[in-house]
Amino acid sequence: MGLDANYPAVTMNDPNGHVTVYNQDHLPIGQLGPTPFESPSVNVTCKRKAWEDADWYRLLNPEGWPFPADEAYVSADETHELNPGQPYPIPQCASGCPIKIGQAAAAGVLAIGTVAAAAAWRRKRRALDTA
Structure with missing residues (x-):
């Protein structure tokens, strides 16, 4: 996993230790560790x-971690900015998670579609029963 120069980076506070990487559910999915193996x-x-x-x-x-994830996180207490403020400062994350908002919107659309399909089926059923 090489670093992309167009994005900020963090590194471990203890160069000989390990830092756990967590997924969006706060479950361990991997770790940062000393070179050359990690x-x-x-x-x-x-x-x-x-x-x-x-x-x-x-x-x-x-x-690229041993377990799949939609999002991945490392603790700010165990890491620090690799090059503080240069060339890209690390911003605060926007409030609300776009993935969770998108999932909720998709569930809402699915629920509305299900209700509409059930209503159409009932109308068709009634029309067949009266004919």
Whole structure:
């Protein structure tokens, strides 16, 4: 996992330790670790408050870990900015998770479609019963 120069990055506070990478459900999916066998740094998109009101960095790419994830996070307490403020400062994450909002919207559309289909079926059934 190489770093993308167009995004900010964080690295481990302890260069000889390990930092757990979590998914959106706060379950471990992998770890950062010392070179040459693991990567001590990772690109991030933003910083947010999450589990137990702690700060977390959301990773740019949640893929490539031993377990699949829609989003991936590392603890801000166990990491720090690789090059603070240069060339890209790490912004705060926008409130609300776009993935969760999208999933809720899709569920709403599905529910409305189901109700509409059931109503159409009832109308058709009544029309056949009266004929």
